[in-house]
Amino acid sequence: MAGAIWVHGEQAPDGSLARISTEVATAARALAKASGRDVEGVVIGAKPDAAAKELARFLPRVRSLTEPATAEHAAGTIVAQRLAALVERDKPDYILAGAGPEGRDLAGALSALLGWGVLVNATAVEWADGPVVEMSAFGGKLNTRSAFTGGHGIVTIRPNVVAAEPAAKPGKVGPATIDGELRLPKVRVVERVEEAGAAAPIEEARVIVAGGRGVGGPDGFRLVEELAAALGGAVGATRAAVDAGWINYSQQIGQTGKIVKPQLYLALGISGAIQHKVGMQTAETIVAVNRDPDAPIAEFADLVVIGDLFEVVPAVLAELRARPG
Amino acid sequence: MLRIAVLVKPVPDTASGGERLGPDLRLDRQAVPAVVNANDEYALEAALKLVEAHGGEVTLVSMAASAGAETLRKGLAMGAQRGVLVSDPTLAGSCTLSTVRVLAATLREVEFDLLLAGADTSDGGGGVVGPGVAALLGLPYLSYAAKIEPDPEARTVRVRRISPTGFDVIEAPLPALVVCTQALGEPRYPSLKGIMAARTKEVVTKSLADVGVSPDDAGGAVATTKVLDASKPAARAATRVVRDPAPAAAKQLVAFLAERKVV
Numbered sequence: 186m187a188g189a190i191w192v193h194g195e196q197a198p199d200g201s202l203a204r205i206s207t208e209v210a211t212a213a214r215a216l217a218k219a220s221g222r223d224v225e226g227v228v229i230g231a232k233p234d235a236a237a238k239e240l241a242r243f244l245p246r247v248r249s250l251t252e253p254a255t256a257e258h259a260a261g262t263i264v265a266q267r268l269a270a271l272v273e274r275d276k277p278d279y280i281l282a283g284a285g286p287e288g289r290d291l292a293g294a295l296s297a298l299l300g301w302g303v304l305v306n307a308t309a310v311e312w313a314d315g316p317v318v319e320m321s322a323f324g325g326k327l328n329t330r331s332a333f334t335g336g337h338g339i340v341t342i343r344p345n346v347v348a349a350e351p352a353a354k355p356g357k358v359g360p361a362t363i364d365g366e367l368r369l370p371k372v373r374v375v376e377r378v379e380e381a382g383a384a385a386p387i388e389e390a391r392v393i394v395a396g397g398r399g400v401g402g403p404d405g406f407r408l409v410e411e412l413a414a415a416l417g418g419a420v421g422a423t424r425a426a427v428d429a430g431w432i433n434y435s436q437q438i439g440q441t442g443k444i445v446k447p448q449l450y451l452a453l454g455i456s457g458a459i460q461h462k463v464g465m466q467t468a469e470t471i472v473a474v475n476r477d478p479d480a481p482i483a484e485f486a487d488l489v490v491i492g493d494l495f496e497v498v499p500a501v502l503a504e505l506r507a508r509p510g
Numbered sequence: 511m512l513r514i515a516v517l518v519k520p521v522p523d524t525a526s527g528g529e530r531l532g533p534d535l536r537l538d539r540q541a542v543p544a545v546v547n548a549n550d551e552y553a554l555e556a557a558l559k560l561v562e563a564h565g566g567e568v569t570l571v572s573m574a575a576s577a578g579a580e581t582l583r584k585g586l587a588m589g590a591q592r593g594v595l596v597s598d599p600t601l602a603g604s605c606t607l608s609t610v611r612v613l614a615a616t617l618r619e620v621e622f623d624l625l626l627a628g629a630d631t632s633d634g635g636g637g638v639v640g641p642g643v644a645a646l647l648g649l650p651y652l653s654y655a656a657k658i659e660p661d662p663e664a665r666t667v668r669v670r671r672i673s674p675t676g677f678d679v680i681e682a683p684l685p686a687l688v689v690c691t692q693a694l695g696e697p698r699y700p701s702l703k704g705i706m707a708a709r710t711k712e713v714v715t716k717s718l719a720d721v722g723v724s725p726d727d728a729g730g731a732v733a734t735t736k737v738l739d740a741s742k743p744a745a746r747a748a749t750r751v752v753r754d755p756a757p758a759a760a761k762q763l764v765a766f767l768a769e770r771k772v773v
Contacts, residue, residue, distance in 0.1 A: 197674065198673060198674055198675045259651070259652070259653075259671070259678070259680050261641060261651065261653065262641070262644070262645065262651050265641070265645065286637075286653065286654055286672075286674075289630075289636065289637035289638055289641070290637075290641045290651070290653050291641075292636075292638050292641075293610075293636075293637065293638030293639065293640060293641030293642040293645070294641040294642060294644070294645040294651070296606065296607055296610070296638060296642055297607070297610050297611075297614075297641070297642035297643070297645040297646045298645050300607065301607070301734065302605050302606070302607055302733075302734025302735040303606055303607070303636065303638050303734075303735070304735055305606075305634070305635060305636030305637070305638060306635055306636065317738065321743070322529075322531075322740070323524075323529040323530075323633075324524060325743060326529070326742070326743075327530075327531070327740050327741070327742060327743070328740065328741050328742070328743050329531075329535075329737050329738075329739070329740045330737070330738045330739050330740075331735055331736060331737045331738060332735070332736060332738055333734060333735055334733060334734055334735065334736055335734060338734065338735070341636065341638075368648070369644075369645060369648055369650075369651075370648065370649070370650040370682060370683070370686075371650070371682075372650050372651065372652055372680050372681070372682040372686075373680065373681050373682065374678050374679070374680050375668065375678075375679040375680065375681050376678065376679040377673070377676070377678050377679075378676045378677050378678070378679070379675050379676040380675070380676035380677070386674050391772075392772060416767075416772070416773065424692070427692070428696065434656065434672070434691065434692060434693040435672055437692070440524060440548055440632050441548050441549050441552070441629075441691075441692045442692070444635075448770075448772055449767065449770065449772040459524055459525055459527065460524065460525070460548075463524060463632075467743075469770075470767075470770045470772065471746075472763060472766065472767070474763075478751070478753075483749060483751065484749065485746060485749070486749050487746065487747065487749065487750065487766075487770075488749070488750045488751075488752065488762075488763065488766045489749055489750070489751055489752065490752045490759045490760075490762075490763055491751065491752065491753045492752075492753075492755075492756060492759055493756070496755075496756035497756045497759055497760055497763070499756075500756040500757050500759070500760030501760040501763055501764060503760070504760045504761055504763075504764040505764060505773065508764070508773065
C-alpha cells in the first residue's frame with residue numbers, strides 16, 4: 186500500500202496543540218480521502234499527550250512520542266531528528282507541517298536529514314498523483330502550483346488558509362517510541378520570558394488592525410490597540426512603526442516580518458508600500474483609513490476612508506459600541 | 511576574535527515590481543535587477559557589529575548565478591571582508607534541498623565561529639535553508655534571533671529567540687548557526703570609502719565540482735520539486751472610496767464590516 190500522509194502536531198508554548206496544526210490536519214484528511222492513503226498525526230515533545238489528544242479530534246490516528254530533551258532545549262532540531270527516525274522506520278510518503286517559525290525550523294531540518302524536497306507556504310493543497318501545492322509568489326502577483334518530482338516530500342501550510350474542521354468521530358491516540366541518540370547538538374534554553382501583552386501569533390488572527398507611520402507615535406498606537414480590541418483582533422504594524430519603537434517586531438507585517446491572511450485587515454495610517462503589501466494583500470477584506478487619497482493602499486483596499494484617523498477611529502469605536510448585541 | 515560567515519542571496523528587487531517567471535516556469539532572474547535579500551542584510555549588519563565589538567572578519571557565502579558576484583559587492587561595501595560564490599549552470603532551477611547541500615558543502619571549506627542567515631528570502635520565502643544547513647553541518651541551530659551575544663573566550667553564543675509569547679534565551683557552543691531577524695537593527699548604507707574598498711575585495715567563484723557536490727545531489731536536473739503552472743490571482747473588486755466627514759465615514763466603514771460579516 187502507498188505510504189501514509191503524516192501531520193506534525195505542533196505544540197504551543199503552554200504545551201497545547203498549536204491552532205495551525207488543526208488546520209494542517211484538516212488539509213491532510215482531505216488529501217487522504219482523495220488519495221485513499223492513511224493519515225496519521227505525530228506529536229513529539231516532553232509532554233505530548235494533551236496536544237496528541239487534541240489532534241485526534243481531527244485525525245483517525247495520532248501517536249505521541251515523549252522526548253524529555255525538549256523540556257530544557259530548543260525543540261526544532263530535536264523534534265526533526267525524532268521525526269526523521271520515525272519516517273525512516275515507518276515509511277510515510279508525505280509530511281505536512283505549519284508554515285510558522287516552529288514548522289519552518291522543523292521542515293528545514295527534516296528535509297536535510299531525509300533528503301526530501303519541501304514545498305513551502307502552501308495557500309491550498311490538493312491531490313493529483315501526490316500533493317499539488319498552491320503558493321502565492323512575488324507578493325501575491327502570481328499563484329503557482331507545484332509538485333514533488335519523487336514520491337515523497339514535506340509541505341508547510343500557511344495559517345488561516347484552511348478552515349479547521351474536526352473529524353466526524355475522534356481518532357485513537359497511542360504512544361510511539363524510537364531508539365537512538367540525538368546526534369545533532371542541543372541548544373539549551375536558559376530562560377523563557379513571557380512578555381506582557383503578547384497575544385496569539387499574529388499569523389493566526391482573523392482580524393488585524395495595523396498601524397503605520399501615519400499613526401504618529403506610541404500614543405497613536407493606543408488607538409490602534411483599542412480598535413483591535415473592539416473588533417476582537419490582533420495589532421499589526423509596518424516596518425516604519427516597528428523601527429520607530431512604537432510596537433514590537435513580532436507584530437510586523439511585510440517582507441521582513443510576517444505574511445498574514447486574515448478575514449479583515451484594517452490599515453490605519455499605512456501607505457501600502459510594496460514591502461508591506463506583500464505581507465497582507467491576500468487578506469479577504471482590506472479596509473484603510475488614510476489622509477492621502479494617492480497612497481498606494483487606496484488602489485488595492487476594498488474600502489478606503491480618506492480622512493484623519495484620529496477623527497475616524499474614535500467615530501468607528503463609537504459606532505461599534507452603538508451596535509446592538 | 512570572531513570569524514563570521516553570512517549566508518547571502520541575491521533576489522529580484524521587489525520594489526521594481528517586475529518579477530516574473532520565464533517560459534520554463536523558473537524565476538526569470540534577468541527580468542529585474544538583483545539586490546541583497548533584505549533579511550540577509552540584517553544578518554550582515556549583525557555580523558559587522560559583532561566584529562566591530564570583538565574583532566574578526568566577515569565572509570559572505572552565496573549560491574547564485576554568476577551575476578550574483580556584483581550583488582555580493584554591496585555586502586563587501588557594507589564591510590564584509592570577502593565573498594564566496596558558488597555558481598554553476600547545473601544549479602539553475604535548483605530546489606531548496608540542493609541549495610542546502612551546496613551551501614553546507616561550501617561552508618565545510620570556510621572557517622567560522624558563527625554562521626548567520628536571514629529568516630527567509632523574499633523570493634523563496636520558505637525559511638528552511640538555515641535549519642537545513644545546520645542539520646547537515648551538525649551545528650547548533652539558534653533561530654529567530656532578536657539579540658546575539660557571543661562569548662569568544664568561553665566559545666559560546668547566547669541568543670534571544672523570539673517566541674510566540676515573548677522570547678527564550680538560548681545558548682550553545684560555537685561554532686553555531688544563528689538565524690537573524692530585523693529586530694537586530696537597521697542595516698548600514700555602504701560608505702563611499704566602503705564602495706571603493708569593495709572593488710578590490712575578493713569574491714571567489716566556485717563550481718559545483720569545486721565544492722565537491724555531485725550533480726546527482728544538487729541542481730535543476732535533480733530538483734525535488736517543480737512548478738506545474740502559474741496564474742494571476744483573481745483581481746480584487748474596485749476600491750470603494752469614502753470621503754465623508756468622520757461620523758458619516760465611520761458609519762459606512764462599520765456597515766461595510768457588517769456586510770463582510772466581520773462584525
